[in-house]
Amino acid sequence: MIGPASESRDTTSNNFTAVRLAAAMAVVLSHSYPLIGQSHELIVMNRTVGSFAVHCFFVISGYLIAGSWARSPGWNFVFRRIARLAPALIVSHAFALIAASAYNNYIGQPVPWIYHGSLWTINWEVLMYVGVCLLGVMGLLRPAVLGSLYAVGLLLICINMQSTSTGSTVIAPLILLFVCGALLQMNREIDIGRLGPFALISLFLLFAPGISDLVLDFLRQWPLGFVWDIDVGGVRYMIYLLALPIAVIYLCAFSPFSVRLQNDYSYGVFVFAWPIQQVCVHYFLTLGLPAEPLLLFVVSASLSLSVAVPLWHYVEKPISKWRMRRRSSEWERSALKEREMTQIP
Numbered sequence: 240m241i242g243p244a245s246e247s248r249d250t251t252s253n254n255f256t257a258v259r260l261a262a263a264m265a266v267v268l269s270h271s272y273p274l275i276g277q278s279h280e281l282i283v284m285n286r287t288v289g290s291f292a293v294h295c296f297f298v299i300s301g302y303l304i305a306g307s308w309a310r311s312p313g314w315n316f317v318f319r320r321i322a323r324l325a326p327a328l329i330v331s332h333a334f335a336l337i338a339a340s341a342y343n344n345y346i347g348q349p350v351p352w353i354y355h356g357s358l359w360t361i362n363w364e365v366l367m368y369v370g371v372c373l374l375g376v377m378g379l380l381r382p383a384v385l386g387s388l389y390a391v392g393l394l395l396i397c398i399n400m401q402s403t404s405t406g407s408t409v410i411a412p413l414i415l416l417f418v419c420g421a422l423l424q425m426n427r428e429i430d431i432g433r434l435g436p437f438a439l440i441s442l443f444l445l446f447a448p449g450i451s452d453l454v455l456d457f458l459r460q461w462p463l464g465f466v467w468d469i470d471v472g473g474v475r476y477m478i479y480l481l482a483l484p485i486a487v488i489y490l491c492a493f494s495p496f497s498v499r500l501q502n503d504y505s506y507g508v509f510v511f512a513w514p515i516q517q518v519c520v521h522y523f524l525t526l527g528l529p530a531e532p533l534l535l536f537v538v539s540a541s542l543s544l545s546v547a548v549p550l551w552h553y554v555e556k557p558i559s560k561w562r563m564r565r566r567s568s569e570w571e572r573s574a575l576k577e578r579e580m581t582q583i584p
Contacts, residue, residue: 255299255491257498259505265292267512267540270356271532274516275523276349284446284479285472290409293360297413298487300364301420305385308375309425316375320368326554327510328361335514342521349520356513363410367417382426389418393480400473412480419484435489438482445475507547507555508540515542 269289272280283291308316332355339345339354350356374380392415399407423429444454458471516539522528523535 253492254494254496254498255303256500256503256505258295258487258491259299259503260500260508262292262295263505263508263512264540265289266357266509267516267543268532268536270513270516271536271539274348274350274520275530275532275535277530277532284442284483285475294412294416294483295487296360297364297367297417298420298484299491300367301417301422301484302424302488302491303420304368304371305380305421305424308371308380312375316372322558323506323555324361324365326558327507327550330550330554331355331507331510331514332358334511338514338518342518345517345521348517348524350517354514354517357509360413361510363413367414371421380421380425382422382428385418385422385425389415389422392418393477396480397473397477400476415480416484419480420488423484423488429485431485431489432493434485435493438486438489441478441482442486445478502548502551502556504544504547504551507550508543511546511550512539512543515539515546 266289269280269287269292272278281288286294304320307319311319335355344354345351371380374384392411396407396411396415399411402408423431443450445451455471455475458474516535519535519539519542523530528534
């Protein structure tokens with residue numbers, strides 16, 4: 240979700256910025272339903288469109304962040320992550336606090352008191368960054384370790400398939416998808432270019448309306464439960480966790496088409512959308528506008544984008560350029576030092 244889209248290994252295309260902007264907009268759309276008082280959200284692959292978008296975010300984040308550490312580990316990695324996260328987060332949080340105070344904590348609205356509802360994913364994202372740092376410092380950010388973590392995590396989810404706790408249904412998949420994204424970055428032997436189309440086909444067959452029913456009926460004929468009591472829905476979920484990371488990274492970096500958006504507005508949209516939506520809901524109720532989620536989405540997405548655009552050009556992009564210049568100068572100093580050490584006196 241966070242970090243410049245250029246931070247990936249050598250690929251044939253780069254759709255990271257476009258995919259992340261689409262995912263950010265999907266989160267705004269998903270939040271438009273409960274914030275306006277509607278209980279039924281759009282469903283994608285058996286989960287809300289917002290939940291699916293966050294899953295994609297964490298896959299991309301794991302892929303990019305692992306690559307960032309591999310290129311420039313240590314304190315440079317920490318400073319870059321802070322520089323990427325902090326400016327927009329500080330400004331958006333200040334805006335959220337001021338807006339909540341001005342509108343009485345949104346009391347009387349369908350979702351009162353929650354003034355910055357998107358922050359919980361950023362908290363877990365930062366925790367994943369800490370995990371990358373710890374593994375990197377200990378020399379464990381390697382394919383074998385990441386693969387083991389992913390396999391163990393998948394096994395634990397399989398064992399706890401019947402659990403309805405937030406940890407099992409919400410948090411565990413995010414961690415697992417982040418780890419898988421990192422694994423795809425670090426393990427060059429995984430041929431994403433070839434596996435990607437198969438992953439996309441698998442997801443299509445298992446979740447496409449009409450077609451998925453036929454596939455699931457076929458799968459029900461086989462003893463798929465193994466040791467645990469896992470129904471065909473659980474099998475579909477496990478395949479989803481296996482196929483989604485490959486499909487997402489394939490679309491972002493290895494697909495035959497490329498949508499090379501130059502400006503990354505996704506983070507600004509993501510962190511500003513919720514408080515802007517809360518303010519919009521206030522005026523929807525005050526002015527007697529129809530409680531239509533799509534109308535709230537159009538208005539709030541437009542306003543969020545209008546904030547994200549100048550935020551990117553005047554804050555995020557200059558900081559990103561500063562980081563790139565610093566990285567370049569560090570590389571030049573390192574190369575110069577290496578040449579000096581190899582010179583024959």
